[in-house]
Amino acid sequence: GQNIDQPTEMTATEGAIVQINCTYQTSGFNGLFWYQQHAGEAPTFLSYNVLDGLEEKGRFSSFLSRSKGYSYLLLKELQMKDSASYLCAVTAGGSYIPTFGRGTSLIVHP
Amino acid sequence: DADVTQTPRNRITKTGKRIMLECSQTKGHDRMYWYRQDPGLGLQLIYYSFDVKDINKGEISDGYSVSRQAQAKFSLSLESAIPNQTALYFCATSDGASGSQETQYFGPGTRLLVL
Numbered sequence: 001g002q003n004i005d006q007p008t009e010m011t012a013t014e015g016a017i018v019q020i021n022c023t024y025q026t027s028g029f030n031g032l033f034w035y036q037q038h039a040g041e042a043p044t045f046l047s048y049n050v051l052d053g054l055e056e057k058g059r060f061s062s063f064l065s066r067s068k069g070y071s072y073l074l075l076k077e078l079q080m081k082d083s084a085s086y087l088c089a090v091t092a093g094g095s096y097i098p099t100f101g102r103g104t105s106l107i108v109h110p
Numbered sequence: 111d112a113d114v115t116q117t118p119r120n121r122i123t124k125t126g127k128r129i130m131l132e133c134s135q136t137k138g139h140d141r142m143y144w145y146r147q148d149p150g151l152g153l154q155l156i157y158y159s160f161d162v163k164d165i166n167k168g169e170i171s172d173g174y175s176v177s178r179q180a181q182a183k184f185s186l187s188l189e190s191a192i193p194n195q196t197a198l199y200f201c202a203t204s205d206g207a208s209g210s211q212e213t214q215y216f217g218p219g220t221r222l223l224v225l
Binding site for chain 2: 008031033035040041042043044045048087091096097098099100101102103
């Protein structure tokens, strides 16, 4: 099976930078996804990492270290609308079906 | 129009009743999934289907069944609902193959309450 760990909750200030970590233990790792989910809504895709390194996409960046089983999502210039849950999901093996972590609830305050 | 739709959006039912949740997609994807989400537990996979003739159990399939009526339609049934099946249910689709094509596209969710 897969073990995915992320902090339950984080708080940050509007305009600041926040880093949400995700660690995983799995065999046959394929790739790692980050999704954003606002309360009561569907998760939406943010990023996908398969190779080591940083992928930047506007205010959001995602980093992967395959050797360390570690990823982070970096959110810059935080806005109130970034208050949401951030889900880390790992795919492994031949089926490529993701296993989701429990999510990190990010609260952005003024 | 939304690419992945779910009906109903909200449902209240009683213990022992049979209910069906429906999912339709216009994305043309072969792969479809049903998840449930409980507070603090993340998304748990119930069933998935890679094409019309393929149905597979996920990690929490007990008490549930599914039907893949067409490429675009995947329904979830609770044969005899029980209170601990109260949850938010999501349908999702993906393109298949591998890598970023496994990005999942979620429907808006069905909030189910079993009394």
